[in-house]
Amino acid sequence: MNFILRSGRVIDPGQAFDRIADVLVLDGHIAEIRPNLEIGSDPLKDIREWDVIDKWVVPGLVDMHVHLREPGEEYKENIASGTRAAVAGGYTAVACMPNTRPVNDCAAVTHFILKRAAEKGVCRVLPVGAISKGLDGENLSEFGELREAGAVAVTDDGRPVMNSQLMRRALEYARIFDMVVMSHAEDLNLSHGGLMNEGLISTLTGLAGIPVSAEEVMVARDILLAELTHGRLHVAHVSTAGSVRLIREAKSRGLSVTAETAPHYFTLTDEALLGFDTHCKVNPPLRTLRDVQAIHAGLKDGTIDAIATDHAPHSVLEKDVEFDLAANGIIGLESALPLVLALVWEGILTPSEAIAKISTNPAHILGLSAGTLKRGSPADITVIDPHVRYRLDCETFQSKARNCPFHGRDMHGQALLTIVGGNIAFSRMTS
Amino acid sequence: MQFARKDLLGIRELSAGEIEYILNTATAFKEINRRPIKKVPTLRGKTVVHLFYEPSTRTRTSFDIAAKRLSADTFSIATATSSMVKGETFLDTLKNLEAMQADVFVIRHSASGAPQRLAGRTSAAVINAGDGMHEHPSQALLDMLTIRDHRGELAGLTVAIIGDIAHSRVARSNIWGLNKMGAQVVCCGPPTLIPADLEKMGVTVSYRLEEVIPHADVLMVLRLQRERQEQMLLPSLREYAIYYGIDTEKLKKARGDVLIMHPGPINRGVEISPEVADGPHSVILEQVTNGVAVRMALLYLLVQKERPSAELVI
Numbered sequence: 001m002n003f004i005l006r007s008g009r010v011i012d013p014g015q016a017f018d019r020i021a022d023v024l025v026l027d028g029h030i031a032e033i034r035p036n037l038e039i040g041s042d043p044l045k046d047i048r049e050w051d052v053i054d055k056w057v058v059p060g061l062v063d064m065h066v067h068l069r070e071p072g073e074e075y076k077e078n079i080a081s082g083t084r085a086a087v088a089g090g091y092t093a094v095a096c097m098p099n100t101r102p103v104n105d106c107a108a109v110t111h112f113i114l115k116r117a118a119e120k121g122v123c124r125v126l127p128v129g130a131i132s133k134g135l136d137g138e139n140l141s142e143f144g145e146l147r148e149a150g151a152v153a154v155t156d157d158g159r160p161v162m163n164s165q166l167m168r169r170a171l172e173y174a175r176i177f178d179m180v181v182m183s184h185a186e187d188l189n190l191s192h193g194g195l196m197n198e199g200l201i202s203t204l205t206g207l208a209g210i211p212v213s214a215e216e217v218m219v220a221r222d223i224l225l226a227e228l229t230h231g232r233l234h235v236a237h238v239s240t241a242g243s244v245r246l247i248r249e250a251k252s253r254g255l256s257v258t259a260e261t262a263p264h265y266f267t268l269t270d271e272a273l274l275g276f277d278t279h280c281k282v283n284p285p286l287r288t289l290r291d292v293q294a295i296h297a298g299l300k301d302g303t304i305d306a307i308a309t310d311h312a313p314h315s316v317l318e319k320d321v322e323f324d325l326a327a328n329g330i331i332g333l334e335s336a337l338p339l340v341l342a343l344v345w346e347g348i349l350t351p352s353e354a355i356a357k358i359s360t361n362p363a364h365i366l367g368l369s370a371g372t373l374k375r376g377s378p379a380d381i382t383v384i385d386p387h388v389r390y391r392l393d394c395e396t397f398q399s400k401a402r403n404c405p406f407h408g409r410d411m412h413g414q415a416l417l418t419i420v421g422g423n424i425a426f427s428r429m430t431s
Numbered sequence: 432m433q434f435a436r437k438d439l440l441g442i443r444e445l446s447a448g449e450i451e452y453i454l455n456t457a458t459a460f461k462e463i464n465r466r467p468i469k470k471v472p473t474l475r476g477k478t479v480v481h482l483f484y485e486p487s488t489r490t491r492t493s494f495d496i497a498a499k500r501l502s503a504d505t506f507s508i509a510t511a512t513s514s515m516v517k518g519e520t521f522l523d524t525l526k527n528l529e530a531m532q533a534d535v536f537v538i539r540h541s542a543s544g545a546p547q548r549l550a551g552r553t554s555a556a557v558i559n560a561g562d563g564m565h566e567h568p569s570q571a572l573l574d575m576l577t578i579r580d581h582r583g584e585l586a587g588l589t590v591a592i593i594g595d596i597a598h599s600r601v602a603r604s605n606i607w608g609l610n611k612m613g614a615q616v617v618c619c620g621p622p623t624l625i626p627a628d629l630e631k632m633g634v635t636v637s638y639r640l641e642e643v644i645p646h647a648d649v650l651m652v653l654r655l656q657r658e659r660q661e662q663m664l665l666p667s668l669r670e671y672a673i674y675y676g677i678d679t680e681k682l683k684k685a686r687g688d689v690l691i692m693h694p695g696p697i698n699r700g701v702e703i704s705p706e707v708a709d710g711p712h713s714v715i716l717e718q719v720t721n722g723v724a725v726r727m728a729l730l731y732l733l734v735q736k737e738r739p740s741a742e743l744v745i
Contacts, residue, residue, distance in 0.1 A: 200628035204443075206543040206564030206600060209627055276544030322521065322542035324563070 001048070001422055002026045004039065008052035008383065012059055012373040013356035014364075023057055025379040028422030033373060050429070052383050055416060058355045059371050060092025060380030063333065064362035065157070065182075065236055065260060065308035068094070068125070070116060071109070072101025077313035077400050079113065080120035085311070085333040085399035087426035090415030092380040093124035093363070093370050094311075094333070098135070099158035105130035105141040107149035114150050122425045123418070124380070126152045126366065131170045131181065137163055140173060147177040152366045155182035157236060160218055162188055167222060171231025180232040180258070180365055185218035185243070186284065195323060197270040197285040205273055207323060212291070215284050216242040223250040226257055234365055235259040237310050239284040241294030248303040258365050259298075260306040263339035264330050264405065266295045272405060278319045278326035279405040282312070296348050299357065306362040309336045313401030334397045335406045341386065341413035351386075383417035385428075390414065434732040438550040438557040441566035442607040450608055454576050456728035457721070463500060464723055474503035477534045477734055481507040483560070484521065485541040489695055489719070490560050490569070494537045497726035503535075521545070522552065529553050534734060538562070543600075556733040564598050570694050571604035573725040575612065577718045578649055581690055586613030591643045592634075593619045594653035594675060594702050597626040601694045602653060606632050619643045620653075620675060623664040640675055641684065649690045652677050655702045668701050678704035682712070690714050 005023040010033055012018075022037035023030065024047075039047060068082040077085075079096075086094045096113065098104035104113065110127045117125035129146035131154045133139045143154055154174060161167040161183070174181050191214040196202050198209025219235055223246060226233035235247060238261045250257040264282060269289050272280040280286060298304040309332025318327035340358055343349045349357070359382075363371025370380050394407040418426040434452060442450070463471055479498040483491050491507065498505045508524065525536065535556045538546040543563030550557040561567040579585055590609050596602045596618050609616050616634040618625065629636055637643050644650070659665050677691065691703070691712045699705045708715060 198627045200631045203626040203628055203632065204603070206562070206566070206603060208564070211627075276547055320522075322540065322548065323544045324542040 001424075002046055003048040003050065004037065005057050005381070005383065006049055006051045006053070008055045008057035010057045010373065011352050011355050013352045013360045014059070014372040015374060017373070018352050023373065023381065025381070025419070025422050028379055030373055030375055030377050030379050032375065050417075054387065056351065056384040056386055058382050058384060059359045059373050060382050060418070060420065061090045061337065061358045062093045062362040062366075062368065062371050063091045063309050063311065063336070063358070064095045064306055064366055065262070066094045066096055066311040066333065067099070067313065067329070068096040069313055070100065071112060076315050078120070079116045079125060081398060081400045082311070082313070082333070083117070083121040083123045083125060085331070085397060086123045087418040087420065088398045088415070089333040089335070090337045090382040090384065090418055091123060091333060092382065092418060092420045092425070093126060093368065095126040095128050095152055095366060097155065097157045098128055098130040103130050103134050104128070104151070105133050105135070105146075107145045110146055110149035110151050123420050124370070126368070128152060128157070128182065129154045131156045131161055132166060135159055137161055137166060140166065140169060143174055143177055143179060147179060152368070153180045153182055153234070155184065155236065157182060157184045160184050160186040160188060164221060164225065168225050168229060171225055171229040171233060175229070175231055178232070178367070180234045182234045182236050183218070183222045184236055185215050185222060187214045187217045190214035190217065194285070195281065196273050197287050199270060199288060201270040201273055205276065207273065210285050212240040212242055212287065215240050216246060219243045219246050223247070223255065223257055226250070227255050230256065232256045233258070237262050237265065237284055237308070238295065238298070238304055239265045239287050239291060241291045244294045244298035244303055248298065248301070251303060258305045259303065260308040260362070261295050261299070261304050262308055262310045263332060263336045266292055266299065266343065267339050268405065276323045277405065278321065278323055279330065279403050281323065281326050281328055282330045283328035296343070299343065300348055300353075305357070305365060307336070307340055307357040308362065309333055312403075313399055314403045315401065319403050329403060331397075331399050331401045331404050334399060335392060335404055337384070337415055338392070338411035338413045339406070345412055379419055379422040381419040382415055384413060385416040386413045388412075388414050434735070436733070438546075439568055439729055439733060440547050440550055440557065440559045442568045442571050442604045442611070443566065445611070447611045450572070450575065450611060453572055453725070453728055453732065454579060456732060457572070457576055457724040460727040460731070461721070461724040463727070464720070469500050470502060471500065472502045473731055474498065474501035474734055477503045478532065479503045479505045479535045479537060479730065480528050480533045481505065481537045482525065483507065483509040483539040484545070485539050485561070487539050487561070490539065493719070493722040494560060494726050497723050498730055500723070501727055501730055503730065522549065525549050525553060529555055535730060558729055558733065561600055563600065564603070565600055566604045567600040568604050569722070569726055569729060570601050571608040572729075573718055573722040574605055574651065574692060574694070575608050576721045576725055577692065577714055578690065580717070580721070581714065582648065585609060588648040589615045589617060589646050590649040590651060591617045591619055591647035592651045592653065593640065593643070593677070595624045595655050595659060596620050596629065596653070597624045598656065598659075599653050605651065606634055610634075617643050617647065621665065621671070624659070640681065644681060644685050647689060648686065649692060650677060650685070651692045652703050654694065654696065655698055657698075672701050676700075676702055676704065677707050679706050679710070682707060692718060695719070
């Protein structure tokens, strides 16, 4: 389909572009971005025009950390529902974690995910392979085979690599394929039995605490191993002030370290647990105001490169239970964008910085051709209505899951149109 | 004063006035327990269900005796948490019992927050009989009643809570209650058993028992679970007893009128020596006696709110 988006505010952080312009898409690619674009009538009769005045036109959003639950736990989410949730939230590409059943630790599973995505998916699906076979934490999976099958990175996300030797070897071996190693930083001995952040609120609720050091010890270890191996380390779901400090220091020494956080870590604190709401049970746990402020600062100064959702769907079977028994996880695909925009409205990030965190930077970390509006790029585009105000209603979600702590929250800003490869994957446009 | 709550989930949400009202009501009920015929018709026709998802003898018996002395019909359901694979079992059980028109659920659960979760899903009254490490409100109320019996009032007293504060719902409920009633609370135990940011609850923390004992009006001794040793929280029960166990030698530094309390069950020779547990300062069995009166008061107050015209028939 050929079309032109007229008079939107085009924000492409990769090209330092931020002004009112028209965007022309031909044959699924970005053909032109220019103010007051004239299109000849001759060969291009079927060009549709959309007026997106007052709207933002940005490179398609990239979520580098989601759980699609397929194969194995399709009752929670599957590739069809998860990608529908993605495009409804403005995402055109999602990187799915390997902790499925079976684990994505070999080409066969990667192929299966990509095949299902081609059949049922409505956005790009980027499988992430496992660091260790079966996530056993002991034996390296075949990174080369995974890479050739289409895996964009490796991680044992959901559990940490406790064995430091294995983490060292993973960072080294991944260098052959220039793959980034995503670290779920958690010392299982320090977090053992913990249900929420350790502090005043865990003392009040009587829920066993997880100290910030459970994360920070492993962030420090992985930074040292990245330094040793010259491997590419990406720290997933940063939740503490100490982790921000460690990553900032590593970057100042020029190490190849990147990091992401998730909206709940810069929006909520552990006080949300006072009512024992299992929708706020997540790993790493919600921390304190001090940590939230440090994450804001880390986003602002570039210490934290990306915002990912860690979309972790669970059914009521896992969540409508006693807090001790509830599964960890929060869904994020359909609530992330307005929570990121809230950082803009609060003056913490500029619009361009915000879009970089959810498009340009994650695409760059994963080595994708996405996250840009450069001429000739595949037309993955998100149009955002930055003015709309609404109350978030989880019952309208495309995701199968409802484990969202933001239900009923007043939001400001929403995806209006999600375009994947020049095709409209999702639209809230009325005309 | 009218007690308007549907449930009793914790001391945290109570006002000093409400605590005082419960203690006064309990005091009125104490007399029934001394009668030759210990039964009044106050809750006749009401159904009280004890749902115990964690082992308990004392608390369950105490609630059961309290309900029966008020002429309620009582049923007990006890299940080990380990057999509960999914939590719906608990909710389903509750919904089934509610469908049989139960009026009050007395809930003991190993998971912090379990009674709160269920209270929002039933129109029956819920009494928290101890949830995880969170709260044990009826225990704190009977403790406060026992102290008040001896000292007249709680305000101005110094109460030392000694031992495994981190894992203790009794400690948390007492800290809330004693603070609200104007007492000073000192928590004393090894740092491994003091929870994070405890001072922010408005208590003083000490790691050395000898600094605490001389100033305390009350020594509230907590049970030490034997598994704390395996969790690397303590080197041995032996060393714990040396530094934190209350014995006659350590008690020599205490005030002459000090009260020794323990929520039970006692590990004799670990947190408290037999001589102290059975000695002249001990009010441990008075706590148990007061437990019945406090639980009668709670059952009465929570059921009575449905029948505002009901008179306190004693």
